[in-house]
Structures are given as structure tokens and as C-alpha cells.
Amino acid sequence: MPQTPRLKDDTQIALGMAAPALIGLFLFVLLPFALAVVLSFTNLRLGSPLPTQFLGLEQYRRIWLDPSFRHALLNNSLFAIVVVPVQTALALGLALLLNRPLRGMALFRTLFFMPVVFPMALVAVIWTIIYAPGANGMMNAFLGFVSFGGWTAKDFLNDPVWALPAIMLLSMWQGVGFQMVIILAGLQAIPTSLYEAAAIDGSNQWNQFRYITLPQLRNTLIFVMLVTTILCFRLFDQVQIMTQGGPNDATTTVMYEAVKASFEQQKMAKGAAMTVVFFLVVLAITVLQRVLVKEEKAIE
Amino acid sequence: MQDSNIQLNRTDHSQSEPVIIRQRRKWLGAIASYLLLTVLALLFVAPIVFMIIGSLKPDSLVLTEAGTFKAFLPGQISFQNYRDVFERVDFARFFFNSLFITSMIVLAGLLVNSLAGYAFARLRWRGRSGVLLLVIALMIIPFEAIAVPLFFQVTLLGWRNTYIAQILPFVANAFSIYLFYTFFIDLPKELEEAARVDGASTLRTFFEIIVPVAKPVFATVAILTFLTQWGSFLWPLMVTLDEQVRPLPVAISSFQTLPPIQWGDIMSFGVMMVAPILIVFLLFQKWFVEGVASTGTKG
Numbered sequence: 154m155p156q157t158p159r160l161k162d163d164t165q166i167a168l169g170m171a172a173p174a175l176i177g178l179f180l181f182v183l184l185p186f187a188l189a190v191v192l193s194f195t196n197l198r199l200g201s202p203l204p205t206q207f208l209g210l211e212q213y214r215r216i217w218l219d220p221s222f223r224h225a226l227l228n229n230s231l232f233a234i235v236v237v238p239v240q241t242a243l244a245l246g247l248a249l250l251l252n253r254p255l256r257g258m259a260l261f262r263t264l265f266f267m268p269v270v271f272p273m274a275l276v277a278v279i280w281t282i283i284y285a286p287g288a289n290g291m292m293n294a295f296l297g298f299v300s301f302g303g304w305t306a307k308d309f310l311n312d313p314v315w316a317l318p319a320i321m322l323l324s325m326w327q328g329v330g331f332q333m334v335i336i337l338a339g340l341q342a343i344p345t346s347l348y349e350a351a352a353i354d355g356s357n358q359w360n361q362f363r364y365i366t367l368p369q370l371r372n373t374l375i376f377v378m379l380v381t382t383i384l385c386f387r388l389f390d391q392v393q394i395m396t397q398g399g400p401n402d403a404t405t406t407v408m409y410e411a412v413k414a415s416f417e418q419q420k421m422a423k424g425a426a427m428t429v430v431f432f433l434v435v436l437a438i439t440v441l442q443r444v445l446v447k448e449e450k451a452i453e
Numbered sequence: 454m455q456d457s458n459i460q461l462n463r464t465d466h467s468q469s470e471p472v473i474i475r476q477r478r479k480w481l482g483a484i485a486s487y488l489l490l491t492v493l494a495l496l497f498v499a500p501i502v503f504m505i506i507g508s509l510k511p512d513s514l515v516l517t518e519a520g521t522f523k524a525f526l527p528g529q530i531s532f533q534n535y536r537d538v539f540e541r542v543d544f545a546r547f548f549f550n551s552l553f554i555t556s557m558i559v560l561a562g563l564l565v566n567s568l569a570g571y572a573f574a575r576l577r578w579r580g581r582s583g584v585l586l587l588v589i590a591l592m593i594i595p596f597e598a599i600a601v602p603l604f605f606q607v608t609l610l611g612w613r614n615t616y617i618a619q620i621l622p623f624v625a626n627a628f629s630i631y632l633f634y635t636f637f638i639d640l641p642k643e644l645e646e647a648a649r650v651d652g653a654s655t656l657r658t659f660f661e662i663i664v665p666v667a668k669p670v671f672a673t674v675a676i677l678t679f680l681t682q683w684g685s686f687l688w689p690l691m692v693t694l695d696e697q698v699r700p701l702p703v704a705i706s707s708f709q710t711l712p713p714i715q716w717g718d719i720m721s722f723g724v725m726m727v728a729p730i731l732i733v734f735l736l737f738q739k740w741f742v743e744g745v746a747s748t749g750t751k752g
Contacts (some may be wrong), residue, residue, distance in 0.1 A: 273728065411600075
């Protein structure tokens, strides 16, 4: 399209337009990111009289030997291993139900999506009340009701076994609507002609799901699983509000440890090293998603 | 027809079934769907209803009725808890802080990121594709990965306990730029051509021709930014030191442990904190849902 003379070069005006955003990204994303890497190789402590030194990989060695940080990595992984498949399956199930041509589906969609607009801090506060200990607590009473009284009341958030699953449940409650909406959009993008052709061939519903819906949804599902996995590793708000990482590190997470180190103990370098580990995990998950999506494109 | 997959062909008969049976089956299917959806929906809204009803009850009743079905029934309605919240803490201040910080981020973000998205999508300049790649790469970095060093930066700048520390770092956003970019790049070229022939400046073309047709993407970015920032917790927890600049999420977490602990008050606080977004959500539902769905197709 070289016929329009104005297209030759907009460098000046373009840089002018992009500058505010680019400067912002540089100062508040790129710079702190580089700073995280640099700080993680030092011994910087806020307010410490000792001079800052270059320590190489010392901080990484320290956090690796820190039992709380190991617990944190384990908890985040456990969280992801349970939440990602369960939440995705639930979201897929809801989306399939809502995708049927029945009246009133918009209302149900609204109800399932509603928790998404709730700030996580509020969700954590409300569920803390729901998890109140004793038989009078709502969750205990509910479980007692559905088990016909076979449930012994728990103090969920102070129980090393139950604290993490308790946080998982409310996180799924808040997050599933988000996934559901994305999957629903994916379902609606599948050409109906595929199903019509399958119906003519006498294919049953299960086979249609197995051989049309799932393959067509593949990239959408990979995407929502990626986002959820990363969310699982970002876990912080719920832990800070509900358990402070306890009891006995049963619910501590990488971000909780990073904030504790840098914010409460002023150990910037240690916090930075944890942050870098966190980023590497996120990067690995993202690369994995790209590979999975590419692979599928190559097959097609 | 009935060859190898005998165990799979339970519904295969549907083609040959009489119409009445097929319709009855459809009916049963619909009823089953509704039943399942209703049970799930009740479980889903239970915490929300519990919060709203609890906020209207005397405090002692919230405690004693939490384990019974009365938790979801109002009984006698009182607004005492709401009055208590205003008496015990400066709720209006927290609300203003949240509203101010969030709107500043949304408004400044819309301006700055749409301009950048436009420059990437529609203007020719040297280094464009390289810088665009870098911006896309930045989308991978979650805020949590830079929170610690950013906290260090803000401390050095003396910005702790200010609005600026809660606003400025979040204005420029790589994902918003990307959303604008993908929207602008699909617009027909003819849109700007006429304006350019008339000699209108690039900026004027942008504000007068492009912005009016780009409402959907502005709405999407505004909603996604608002949702994230209204609920933001980690960052204000780190940078705010007192109630002057503290937003709602941090405020409710400290209100939760403020003695005497009263569930009814906490729930009133929660209702007032979420009501504005809930109302906006119910009014502009379509935009919310489309905005969220677009993250899936664009990401």
C-alpha cells in the first residue's frame, strides 16, 4: 500500500502516542523485574547498616534450605493439582449445561458468574465466617446435614489437614464462573454444522462430545487451565486473611513467603529470590501452554 | 447398524424411536437440567445470601443461626449493623479511596493504553514490531513477580502511604495495550483515509474517528481494569500504613479482626463494599461477560 504518501513514516507522532504507556511499562514492570533479578544476587535488607554485597546464588541456596519455602512450593503445587482439574471440569460441566437451548439459561449464567465480581479479600472474610468452628458453623452444619449427622465438626482453618482444602473450595467458588464464561464462548464458536453432520451419521451424544466438542475446545481448555494454574501459584489474599500461612505452614504459599520475607522482615534480597523462582514457574507453565497449542496446530 | 459398539448405542435408537418417546425424553432431559442447575445455583448463591441476610440481623442471631436454614431468612430487618460500621470505622474514607484509586487507574489507563495500541496498530514507525513483541512478552509477568522490587522502588522514592504509589504503577498495562492493538488492527483502513486527506492530524483522527467506533474495546478494558483494581489487596497491604489512603479490601481484612468481632457488622461492610460492582455488573452484564470471554480468545 505505498500509494498514500502519508504512510511513509509516523515515527515522531507514533513515539509521542506510545511514550506514556511505554515509559510506564519500563518504570513499573521492566525495571522492577530486572531489579528482582539483581537484588536476588545480593544481601540487601531495608534499614540494615551493613553494606550491600554481591552474594551470587546464596539467597537461592538459602530459600531452598528454608523449610517454609519448600512447604510453600509444595502447597502451591498441591493447590494447582487439585484446583485446576476440578475447577475446569466444573466450569466445562456448567458451560455444557448452559449451552443447551433452554429458557432461563441467562439467569443461571448470571448466578454462576456473580462470585467473579467479588473481591477476593471479601470472599475470604465471608468464608472465614462460613468455616466457623463447632457444629453451629455453616459449613459444619451443611456437611452434617448432607451426611445425615455423620460429620464431626472441624475447625477448618486451624486444622493442618483441612485448612488448604478449605481455601481451595472458596477459590474455586470465586473462580469457576470466569472459566465457565470463556468455555461457553468457546462452545458457541463451534460450527453447528459439525453436530448436524454427526447427527445424520447417527453419532450419539457422548461420541459427539468426545469427537467434536472436546477437540474443538482444546485450545480454550488449555488456555483456561494455564490461567488457573498461574492463579494457583499467585495465591496470596486468601492465605493472608484466613490463615497467615498456618497452621504449621500448612497453607503457606510462595507469594506469602516472599511478602513475609521482604515486607515483615525487610529482607528484600530473599523476597526477590523467591519472586524470581515464582516467575520461573509461571514462565515454565506459559511455555508449556505454547508448546501444547503449537503441537495441535502442527497436527491440523 | 447394531454392530461392534453395542454398549455405546443406548441413544443410537433415537433415530428410529417414535416421536412421542423422543419428545418425552427431551422433556425429561430439560427437567433434569433445570433440577441440576437449580441445586448448583442455590449452592453458589448461598454465601452471598448468607452475607446479605446476615448484614440485616442482630449480631447475636447471625452467630446462632449460621448453622440453620434461618441463616438465609431475614426475620426482623434492622440496619443497626450498617450504622455500627460507620460508627466504628471511617467507611466513607475507605470507599472514597477505593473509588478514587480505581477510577484514576481506569481513566488514565484507557487514554494511555489506547494511544499506544493505536500507534502499534495503525502507524508506521521504526522499531514498531520489536517494541510490540517486547510489550507482548511483558504480559507474561504477573504483578506478584514484581511486587517485592516495586515495593523497594516505592520506598526509595518516598511514596509509601500515598495515592500515587497505588495509581501510577498500574496505569500502563501491557494486556490493555494488546487488547486495543488487536481491536484497532481489524478496523477498515478507509476509516482514517478520508480524515487524512482532509489534513486532520493523527491525534484528531484518533479521537474523532477511531474512539467513537471503538466503544466495545474501551468497555472491555475498563471493566477488566476496574475488576482487578477494585479487588486489589496485596499491593495496598504493602504500601499503605494508615487509613488515610487505605482502600476497601485491606480495610475489610483489618475490620474483620477489629475487636469486638461482630459478624453482622463485617457482613454489612462486605455488602457495602461489593454493592457498587454488583449493581454495575447486573446493569452491564453483557459487557462483563463479553469482556471476560474476550480474554480467552485474545490471550
